[in-house]
Amino acid sequence: MSVVTQASIQMGLSATASAKLTPEMAPQAAVQALLDAGDTQDALKLLARLLPKRYAVAWLCQCARDQPLGLEDKAGASLAEKWVREPNEDNRRAAFEFANAGGYKSLGAWLAAAAGWSGGSLAPAAQEKPVPPPEHLTARASVAAINLMAALVTEQFEPRRNAFIERAMTLLQASTGAGDR
The missing domain is CATH 1.10.150 (DNA polymerase; domain 1)
Known part of the structure; x- marks a missing residue:
């Protein structure tokens, strides 16, 4: 396939x-x-x-930098950005916990979820048996985050979403052949 x-x-x-x-x-x-x-x-x-997961999260962070974000959204973006810069388990887990605690109800939660769902385990940290996320969850969180960012200016939703997509097309071109999808 x-x-x-x-x-x-x-x-x-x-x-x-x-x-x-x-x-x-x-x-x-x-x-x-x-x-x-x-x-x-x-x-x-x-x-x-x-897009490879790290590229997708980096794209979200790039788009979020240009937006007027509230404190919670900035916190989620910051956690996602930290994971992009240092994609280790501690940073992924911090982003996941933030998104989970926020109930996935804010842009910041979805930004953090994109990083938090990139790998590792979705089980509580104390649980020994890992529950890996399905491979497409970062993409699902990315779609939610992009749509929420586009909706920050409701009357400009379509042009804003198209502009965000255009940014990612360059990343897709650069990542062709890259693994970690």
């Missing part, structure tokens, strides 16, 4: 969007095909899944 096909299934792309994709499509071409067809939400989902 191709990377594009697997990502489209994991992210639950619509049937109409999935029909526009072929297994031999390169990741950037697949996302661009959906954007060109006006399937922006499905393009965002596919893009978020095709």
